[in-house]
Amino acid sequence: NAGVTQTPKFRILKIGQSMTLQCTQDMNHNYMYWYRQDPGMGLKLIYYSVGAGITDKGEVPNGYNVSRSTTEDFPLRLELAAPSQTSVYFCASIYSPGNTEAFFGQGTRLTVV
Amino acid sequence: SQELEQSPQSLIVQEGKNLTINCTSSKTLYGLYWYKQKYGEGLIFLMMLQKGGEEKSHEKITAKLDEKKQQSSLHITASQPSHAGIYLCGAANDRGSTLGRLYFGRGTQLTVWP
Numbered sequence: 001n002a003g004v005t006q007t008p009k010f011r012i013l014k015i016g017q018s019m020t021l022q023c024t025q026d027m028n029h030n031y032m033y034w035y036r037q038d039p040g041m042g043l044k045l046i047y048y049s050v051g052a053g054i055t056d057k058g059e060v061p062n063g064y065n066v067s068r069s070t071t072e073d074f075p076l077r078l079e080l081a082a083p084s085q086t087s088v089y090f091c092a093s094i095y096s097p098g099n100t101e102a103f104f105g106q107g108t109r110l111t112v113v
Numbered sequence: 114s115q116e117l118e119q120s121p122q123s124l125i126v127q128e129g130k131n132l133t134i135n136c137t138s139s140k141t142l143y144g145l146y147w148y149k150q151k152y153g154e155g156l157i158f159l160m161m162l163q164k165g166g167e168e169k170s171h172e173k174i175t176a177k178l179d180e181k182k183q184q185s186s187l188h189i190t191a192s193q194p195s196h197a198g199i200y201l202c203g204a205a206n207d208r209g210s211t212l213g214r215l216y217f218g219r220g221t222q223l224t225v226w227p
Contacts, residue, residue, distance in 0.1 A: 031213050042119070042201055042219035050213040058214070090156070097213050098144025098205035099163070104156040 002026050006091050006105030013081040013112045021076040021108050023091030029103075031094045032074040033058075034066065036087040037107075043090065049074055081112045116140075117202055117218035125224045126192050134187040134221045136202035142182045146203040150220075156201065159187075189223075197225045 007022045025032065030051045035043040035058075045058030049068040063085060065077040074093075078085060088109050094102040116139040126132050136145070147159040160169045162178035162185060169176055173190045189196055203217040 031215075033215055035217070040220075040222065043203075043217040045214065045216065048214060056211075092215070094215065097215050101158050101161060102146065102203070102215060103158075104148075106155045 004091055004093050004103050004105040006089075006108050008108060009106065010109050011111070013078075013110065015081060015083065015112060017081050018077070018079050019081065019110075021078075021089055021091075021110075023074045023076065023105060024072050025074075025091075025093040025103070026072065027093060027095070027103065028071060029093035029095050030071065031097055032068070033092040033094075033102075034064070034074070034076045035090045035092065036060065036085075037090060038087050046076065046089075078110075083112050086110060086112045117204055117216055119200075119202055119218035119221050121221060122219065123222040123224070125226065128193060128225055128227045130192055132189050132192055132223070134200050134223075136185045136187070136218055138183045138204060140183070142178065142185070142204050144205045145176075145178055145182075145185045147176050147185070147187055148201045148203065148217075150199040150201060152198065159200075192223075192225045194225045194227060197223055199223070 004025045033048045034046040044060045047066040049055045052071050055066050088107050090107050091105040092102050118137045120135045145162045148156040150156050165180040165182045167178045175188045178185045199220045201217050201220045206214040
């Protein structure tokens with residue numbers, strides 16, 4: 001059972017470039033999340049999804065886009081990378097928020113130069 | 114929206130000492146999570162609390178959820194260097210327009226020196 005898989009693990013982008021962070025889970029969870037973690041800080045919610053075809057903004061959605069065409073996949077898109085998006089990104093999934101454990105990917109360390 | 118305040122932001126203790134980390138919510142908690150993170154790594158699930166007054170333990174770590182379900186504490190007994198890391202509390206929204214959201218606090222950085 002792979003759990004939540006994020007790719008890539010590391011990436012360096014130039015300002016203005018775009019990229020997609022991939023997130024896949026094999027637990028058939030409806031709920032999926034993207035967070036960013038800045039140095040010395042907690043997790044800030046970027047976007048989340050309560051099921052295939054449904055996405056919603058979190059606390060810090062500006063500069064990002066998501067899609068949820070399948071239950072398994074929840075990619076995060078950065079269209080015009082900016083230095084402020086340098087961070088560690090975590091994807092998570094959960095069966096029932098508040099009732100079951102949330103599973104996290106290993107993170108993607110992104111640097112924008 | 115759900116706000117989770119963690120205190121202290123950082124903690125430095127000598128090995129063998131006890132310590133407590135607090136997580137306070139602006140609203141009633143419907144599921145409170147504690148995770149641990151080693152520097153540069155992913156998140157490790159510690160425990161989840163749901164009922165007011167509930168207490169759970171795992172090895173030397175105990176977490177409690179108060180009766181009003183607006184505050185949780187994480188207590189480590191006889192701390193060890195292996196306990197060092199960032200401790201994060203999280204909570205879920207179970208109603209309203211933000212149903213399904215999963216929030217986290219800013220984290221508490223724990224350093225344990227020998």
